Amino acid sequence: MSNQQVRLKERPIGMTSASTWDITTDDIPEPGPGEFLCKIEYISLDPAMRGWINDVRSYIPPVGLGEVMRAGTCGTVIKSNHPDYKEGDFVVGSLGVQQYAVSDGKFCYKSDTFGLPKEKFLGVLGMPGFTAYFGLLDITNPQEGETLVVSGAAGAVGSVVGQIGKIKGCKVIGIAGGPEKCATVVNDYGFDACIDYKNEDVQQKLKEHCPKGIDIYFDNVGGEILDYCLARIRFKGRISLCGAISQYNSETGPVGPKNYLSLLVNSAKLEGFIVMNYQDRYMEAAKQLGEWMMSGQLKSKETVIEGVDTFPDTFNRLFSGDKLGKLVLKP
Ligand SMILES: NC(=O)c1ccc[n+]([C@@H]2O[C@H](COP(=O)([O-])OP(=O)(O)OC[C@H]3O[C@@H](n4cnc5c(N)ncnc54)[C@H](OP(=O)(O)O)[C@@H]3O)[C@@H](O)[C@H]2O)c1
Known part of the structure; x- marks a missing residue:
C-alpha cells in the first residue's frame, strides 16, 4: 500500500494548472512516539489555498516548494501512539492533500460523527x-x-x-x-x-x-x-x-x-x-450549527470528487464555480 500526495511544484501566476503540482507516491508513514496515523477520507478544497501558495506574508506561512499541499481533512485513526487518540477515532484537522498522514495532534480535533456524512465536517459542521x-x-x-x-x-x-x-x-x-x-x-x-x-x-x-x-x-x-x-x-x-x-x-x-x-x-x-482566530470557540459554533441541522433549519450540499490525482482540475472548480455547496476530494 502506498500514499498518493499532491506537492507544490512551482508558484503560479494567475490560475493554477497541472504544472503547479507534482503528484507523488510515497510509503505510508509509521507513527512515532506521541503520534497517530490517519487514513484521510475527505480533503477540503478551499479558496484560501490559492493564497497559501503565494510567497507573501499572510496570517499563515506559505506552503514551501516540494511540500505536501496544505488542506483541511477528515479521516480515521488507524494506528496510534498518541495518548489522546485511539484506533477508530474520527479526526478533523489540517493533514494535507494525501491519502495518509502522521500527526502529533496539532491542528486536529476528535469529533463524533453523529451518524452524519463525514464530508459535512469539512463544510457546514467544519x-x-x-x-x-x-x-x-x-x-x-x-x-x-x-x-x-x-x-x-x-x-x-x-x-x-x-x-x-x-x-x-x-x-x-x-x-x-x-x-x-x-x-x-x-x-x-x-x-x-x-x-x-x-x-x-x-x-x-x-x-x-x-x-x-x-x-x-x-x-x-x-x-x-x-x-x-x-x-x-x-x-x-x-x-x-x-x-x-x-x-x-x-x-x-x-x-x-x-x-x-x-x-x-x-x-x-x-x-x-x-x-x-476563533479556534477557542469552535465547539460553540459546532454545537449551534449541529442543533440547527437536526431541527431542519440548516441545510447543506456537498460536491464530492474522487481521486487525489484529480486535484489540479478539481481545485480550479472553486474559481469556475463548477460545483454546488462545499467542494471536497475523496482521496
Ligand atoms: N475569513 C476567513 O476566515 C475565511 C474562511 C473560509 C473562507 N473564506 C472565504 O470565503 C469565501 C467563500 O469560500 P467558500 O469556501 O464558501 O467557497 P465557495 O463559495 O464554496 O466556492 C467558491 C465560489 O465562489 C464563486 N466565485 C468564483 N469566482 C468568482 C468571481 N470571480 N466572482 C464572484 N464569485 C465567484 C463561485 O460561485 P458562483 O458559481 O456563484 O460564481 C464558487 O463556487 C472565499 O472568498 C474564501 O476565501 C474566508
Missing part, C-alpha cells in the same frame, strides 16, 4: 460553517427585520450565512452565478431572493430587492460586487469582509473598492476576520 457563524454573528450582529446581502451565496460559507440570517429574522438576498445555483439558494436554503451576477444587472436587482438599502453585506467575492453593495449600504451598515475570491487569481494584484467613502457618509463599517 471550518466554512464556523466562518459563517462567527463572520456573521460576531462581526455584524444581525437584527430582526434587517436586510442582509450575501455573495457566494450557493457556496460553502455563503449558503450557511444566509440560512443563519433567516434564523435571525433578516430579509436575505443572495448573489450567485447562474440560474441553477440561484434556484437552489431560494428553494433549498430559503433565501428571499437570489441575484444571478452572471446574467443579471446586479446594481438594478439590488435596488429592487433592497429598496431601503443594505444593512449587512457579507462579502465572499470582493471586486465590483463589493462596490455595488457599498453604494447601497445604509446608515450604520456593517460589512463582513470574509473573502475576495474574484481577486485571488489576479496577475496584477487585487483591486480595492472605489465606493469606500460610502462607509464614511453612512457611518458604516467594514471589518475583516480570520476564522482561525
